[in-house]
Amino acid sequence: MTETAIQVKDLYISYRNLNRVSIKKLRRSSNPKDMRVFGAINGISLEVKRGEIVGLIGRNGSGKTTLLRAMAGIFAPNSGTINTYGNTISLLSIGVGFQSKLSGRENIFLSGLLLGYSEAMIREKLDEIIEFSELGDFIDMPVQTYSSGMYSKLAFSITAIMEPDIMLVDEVLSVGDAKFKKKSYNKMMELIADHSRTVIIVSHSADVLRKLCNRAIWINKGKIVKQGDVNEVMEAYENQ
Secondary structure: OOOEEEEEEEEEEEEEEEOOOOHHHHHHOOOHHHEEEEEEEEEEEEEEEOOOEEEEEOOOOOOHHHHHHHHOOOOOOOEEEEEOOOOOEEEEEOOOOOOOOOEHHHHHHHHHHHOOOOHHHHHHHHHHHHHHHOOHHHHHOEHHHOOHHHHHHHHHHHHHHHOOOEEEEEOHHHOOOHHHHHHHHHHHHHHHOOOOOEEEEEOOOHHHHHHHOOEEEEEEOOEEEEEEEHHHHHHHHHOO
């Protein structure tokens, strides 16, 4: 029997958004009408087997990023459970995971430690990560000075070289210059060739998903519309 890498059961995640009110009014009032609840994930259950490469598709605001962040432990669910069975897990997403005032080098150590690796192991991989990122002298500058492309290069390099059990990829394959896109795509192909590694990819590129994934899950308004063979799900999504 194929081993389960991630199991999500009856997951609900909601946000509370403030309506437009003045700060003065907000301080005076606790009226619940000043807030509205948005259901980002509405009862999702799914299972991803070890070694699967799964594409997560859906329109903007459908809940894809929220689901990935919940799997990574960044968002806590209102109800339901997520079990990653003790696997090391890394989320590649622009704007998530780095301390902006720390340098790229310092963030490599921070990210590695959060993934559960020892300082000695991170040091062993450090030069390879820096070389792959192509950041040069910027590696010792604060991450808050980075462009989105530089940020994605560092994020991808850390995950690609440290090789966690589960990789959650949120659009970073589409960011950066053409040369790095090609290099990151080739590295991703190398990583997923290891059938023990599990990958979930959010991308608006149908071509990337069809090439990399063997299964797809279509989400809309926080619910699963369809899941199964990547070509069948992509065709249904594109013809909606």
